Amino acid sequence: MQRRNFLKGLGLISAGSLPALPALSNGFRFDRMLKGKVHSKGKGLANVGVSDGFQIVNTAKDGSYQLQAHPNASHVFVILxxxxxxxxxxxxxxxxxxxxxxGVQTADFALEPIAGGDEEHAFIVWGDTQIWDKEDAQQLVQVSAPDTKAAVAALGSLPVFGIGCGDLVFDKFELFDDYKKAVEVTGIPFFQVIGNHDMDLTARTDDQSQQTFKQQFGPTYYSFNRGAIHYVVLDDVFFIGMAKKYIGYITEAQLAWLEEDLKRVPAGSTVVVSLHIPTDTGMAERQKKKEEELGGIVANRAALYAMLKPYKVHIMSGHTHFNENWEKDNIMEHNHGTVCGAWWTGPVCGDGCPPGYGVYKVKGNELTWHYQSVGKAANHQLRLYKAGSVPEQANAVIANVWNYDPAWKVEWWLDGKAMGALQPFVGLDPLAKELYLGNKLPAKHKWVEPVLTNHLFATAAVQSGQTIVVKATDRFGKLFEESITA
Structure with missing residues (x-):
């Protein structure tokens, strides 16, 4: 704490009064002064946050700022x-x-006002584009990105931005250019989150594993504002110095910075946090394990939750290649199905969720959302399977409602007669099981497997020839319907 206060205090000293100090082993120095101006159309903007990832200062009345860069800081950024x-x-x-x-560095930030403001806006979440070769990249650029562009157009005149929620590529950094091409096709600005496949695998420390990502996309943690919402991006992939070895963990440097960042956000506000590894999932429970693997969720999530307690929180995550929503107390986490599906190997993710992305609309402090399947209409929210497709559910029609959360209603009708709620169960999606189960499936990545999910539902036993209709109503009252003949 004393060292942190000392470094903060340095920001009050002019560059000229500082002695020339030697470079640290990582190449950074103590004697780096940052200054500049945040302005719009030539006029300075007051009380705008500017940060080096360790401290935050407000711009003065004329939009100017000055801060002494932390020795480990790599970027200066404006909190939009x-x-x-x-x-x-x-x-x-x-x-x-x-x-x-x-030395002294000047960094100015020019901003353009949005005509009509952004109290109402929208954002897209791409989970795991994860391109591994040019064939994957072609699918992303020519199929997924135009699909996203169409979803943006359907939002009308709302200001829209995107979040690439990590694993932008699959360890092939030369494909970052293809990811950028895909972003350009969507027609909206994208913020990026670092994933475990976006790290330098030959680095000796977690800090150094971020170098290529930072060169491409800037800082790995930061925040910004849209309308009444405060958005935070965090790096929760901690590289432990061995290729492809990592844990879900948020460093003290980030937590200390976030502590300062949230001091600027009134209690009761809505905060949206984006990170790659989910803070938590229900997978351990589904697998009947005592706890998740270290790389599967964030080990020190309790510290993050404690910091976020005064707010209404939505967490956006990826990594798992399945779709899951959970809600507890003031937090709801949206763990997204992926743009790449099961690593570009088939038409569904491991839980049967179609390849796709999250679409979120914001009005004031409130969010509404849906899962947008690539190549499908927005009302494509469930899939039905004939009786017998799940042996453990004999003679039952199965529904997969991939964006389900406990506020949904899932009901069924048999030959026109209302039969009430479907029974949820944990199991494998029949299509995912068919495509990915077995040591020779799928051909491109034989390690892909179906995963247990809790968004499956079973009817009671039905007879051949009967007509089954399943109606799923989301938490916003939108009704989605599919039918099948048993």
Whole structure:
């Protein structure tokens, strides 16, 4: 704590009064002064946050700021205020500037106001685009991105942005350019989250594993504002110094910065946190294990939850290649099915969820959402399977309602007669099981497997030739319906 306060105090000292200090082993120095101006159409913007990832300062009345960069800081960035467009380069958000290794550096940030404001806005969450080769990249650029562009158009005149929720590529950094092409096709600015397949696997520490990502996309944790919502992006993939070995963990540096960041957010506000590894899932319970694997959820999530307690919180995550929503106390986590499905090997994720992405609309402090399946209409929210498709549910028609949460209603009709609620159960989606179960399936990535899910539902026993209708009503009252002949 004393060292942190000392470093904060350095920000009050002019660059000229500081002695020339030696570089640290990582190449950073103590004597780096940052200054600049946040402005719009030439006029300075007051009380806008500017940060180096360790401290946050407010701009003065004329929009100017000055801070002494932390020795480990890599970027200076503006905490974008509500009501302004997201600066970007062909869709990649550019709200930051790299920090030089020594001397005084000027970094100005020019912002453009949004006509009509952004109290109402929308955002898209891409979970795990995870392109591994040019064939994957072609699918992303020519199929998924145009599909996203169409979903954006369906939102009308709302300001829209995107979040690439990690694993943008599958360890092939030369494909970052293809990811960028896909973002450009969507026509909206995207913020990026670092995933475990976006890290330098030959690095000796977690800090150094982020270097290529930072060169491409800037800082790995930051925040911004849209309308009444405060958005936070975190890096929860902690590289432990061995290729493909990591844990879900948020460093003290991030938590300390987040503590300062949230001091600027009034209690009761809605905060949206995006990270790659989910903070929690129900997978351990489904697998009847005592706890999740370290790389499956965030080990120190309790510290994050404690910080977020004063707020209404939505967490956006990826990583798992299944779709799951859970809600407890003030937090709801949306663990997204993936754009790549099961690593571009078939038409569903491991839980039977179609390849797709989250679409979120915001009005004031409230969010509404749906899961958008690539190549499907927005009302494609469930799939039915004939009786006998799940041996453990003999003679039952099965429904997979992939964006289900406990506020949904899932009901069924038999030959026109209302039969009440379907019974949820934990199991394997029949299509995912057919496509991915077995040591020779699928051909491209034989390690892909179906996963247990809790968004399956079974009717009572039915007879051949009967007509079954399943109606699923989401928490916002939207009704989705499918039918099948047993």
């Amino acid at each position: 205020p509500a009501g302004y467009h997201i600066p970007h380069e062909k869709g990649i958000a550019r709200f930051y500037a790299p920090i030089k290794n020594e």
